[in-house]
Amino acid sequence: MSDELLIIEDNPQNFYMMRFLLEKNGYAVIGADTGRKGIDAALHHRPRAILLDIQLPEMDGYAVAAELKTLPYVADIPIIAVTSYAMAGDREKVLAAGADGYIEKPINPDTFVDQIRQYLPGDSSWGGEA
Numbered sequence: 182m183s184d185e186l187l188i189i190e191d192n193p194q195n196f197y198m199m200r201f202l203l204e205k206n207g208y209a210v211i212g213a214d215t216g217r218k219g220i221d222a223a224l225h226h227r228p229r230a231i232l233l234d235i236q237l238p239e240m241d242g243y244a245v246a247a248e249l250k251t252l253p254y255v256a257d258i259p260i261i262a263v264t265s266y267a268m269a270g271d272r273e274k275v276l277a278a279g280a281d282g283y284i285e286k287p288i289n290p291d292t293f294v295d296q297i298r299q300y301l302p303g304d305s306s307w308g309g310e311a
């Protein structure tokens with residue numbers, strides 16, 4: 182597994198913000214703007230974690246998470262949904278689809294990186310899940 186984080190996000194402003202915050206904190210970031218490109222990038226790079234928007238063109242984040250969890254080579258990679266879907270039941274729906282975590286948009290720049298670190302395997306300095 183690489184040290185890269187994969188962001189699957191079709192909104193350039195949201196992608197820029199997440200990438201900026203993560204790179205500023207020492208993470209390498211790769212990106213994809215559709216679900217299919219994100220699945221391909223996950224298979225090619227085998228990132229440390231996947232940050233997944235739910236409202237994507239062509240293939241939504243629910244379908245992306247569900248497919249990623251069926252692929253043995255990447256099924257163990259944590260998926261963190263980063264979404265504006267914040268209605269009652271949205272969190273449970275995305276977790277049922279295969280996401281391991283859920284972060285609501287808008288992103289809080291002061292807490293975002295710490296929220297991501299909670300899900301990074303082997304990052305015990307932040308109490309991450311192995």
